[in-house]
Amino acid sequence: MSALVEARGIVVDYPLAVGTVHALRGVDLTLIAGEAVCLFGASGSGKSTLLNVLAGLEAPDAGSLRVCGKDTLALSEEQRTALRLRSIGMVFQENNLVAQFTAGENVELILRCQGSSAPKRTAIELLGSLGVAELADRLPIDMSGGQRQRVGIARALAGDRAVILCDEPTGALDRTNSDVLFGLLRDLAHSKGIAVLIATHDRDAEKYADRVLEISDGELVTT
Ligand SMILES: Nc1ncnc2c1ncn2[C@@H]1O[C@H](COP(=O)(O)OP(=O)(O)OP(=O)(O)O)[C@@H](O)[C@H]1O
Numbered sequence: 001m002s003a004l005v006e007a008r009g010i011v012v013d014y015p016l017a018v019g020t021v022h023a024l025r026g027v028d029l030t031l032i033a034g035e036a037v038c039l040f041g042a043s044g045s046g047k048s049t050l051l052n053v054l055a056g057l058e059a060p061d062a063g064s065l066r067v068c069g070k071d072t073l074a075l076s077e078e079q080r081t082a083l084r085l086r087s088i089g090m091v092f093q094e095n096n097l098v099a100q101f102t103a104g105e106n107v108e109l110i111l112r113c114q115g116s117s118a119p120k121r122t123a124i125e126l127l128g129s130l131g132v133a134e135l136a137d138r139l140p141i142d143m144s145g146g147q148r149q150r151v152g153i154a155r156a157l158a159g160d161r162a163v164i165l166c167d168e169p170t171g172a173l174d175r176t177n178s179d180v181l182f183g184l185l186r187d188l189a190h191s192k193g194i195a196v197l198i199a200t201h202d203r204d205a206e207k208y209a210d211r212v213l214e215i216s217d218g219e220l221v222t223t
Pocket residue numbers: 014015021022023041042043044045046047048049050093
């Protein structure tokens with residue numbers, strides 16, 4: 001099995017006016033192709049920080065990181081962005097759709113960047129798999145929080161990425177839609193060989209996971 005993400009000894013410290021927050025204290029994490037992994041942890045335990053580091057959005061203070069075999073910390077900013085676009089889909093805790101674009105256009109954007117032959121049709125199909133195809137022509141401001149989150153998930157799934165990182169993907173969803181989403185992510189991992197990491201408070205996610213990790217005060221504990 002190939003390791004798509006290999007993080008070793010990841011340390012992130014945030015200096016404060018007084019003192020330092022040790023957000024990650026030497027985290028080791030490997031994600032294998034085809035597995036869906038859940039990351040549980042209390043608020044402030046370091047989940048978002050870890051996902052941001054894995055995605056290359058935030059540089060750690062120490063440690064090493066390989067994504068799809070590449071030493072991402074040795075890449076230039078430009079190369080890292082290109083690798084992220086090609087290889088990593090992210091679902092953010094805070095919704096971050098492009099406000100001026102419709103739901104369909106938000107998903108199409110990624111597909112076009114990747115040279116998709118039918119971006120419009122594929123975007124509608126992806127939105128449909130999350131039950132929001134009818135929102136394709138609607139702007140984010142005209143949707144509910146849960147609808148926006150599902151569009152964000154469709155966008156993360158666009159473009160056949162090797163790794164999908166989800167930060168509280170079901171925070172704005174009801175029980176039924178949360179279950180649909182966890183099931184969808186697990187099926188994608190298994191059928192397409194994607195490595196999926198889901199940071200969540202939702203303990204129900206556990207039944208869809210191949211592996212469960214727990215982070216506590218910046219340290220990873222495997223349960
Ligand atoms: N930019 C920052 N500056 C200072 N401290 C920060 C910053 N970002 C995060 N932290 C701190 O780092 C720690 C980890 O934060 P992080 O956002 O990773 O937690 P989390 O597990 O995602 O929490 P939640 O479940 O509430 O989203 C927390 O103590 C937080 O206050």
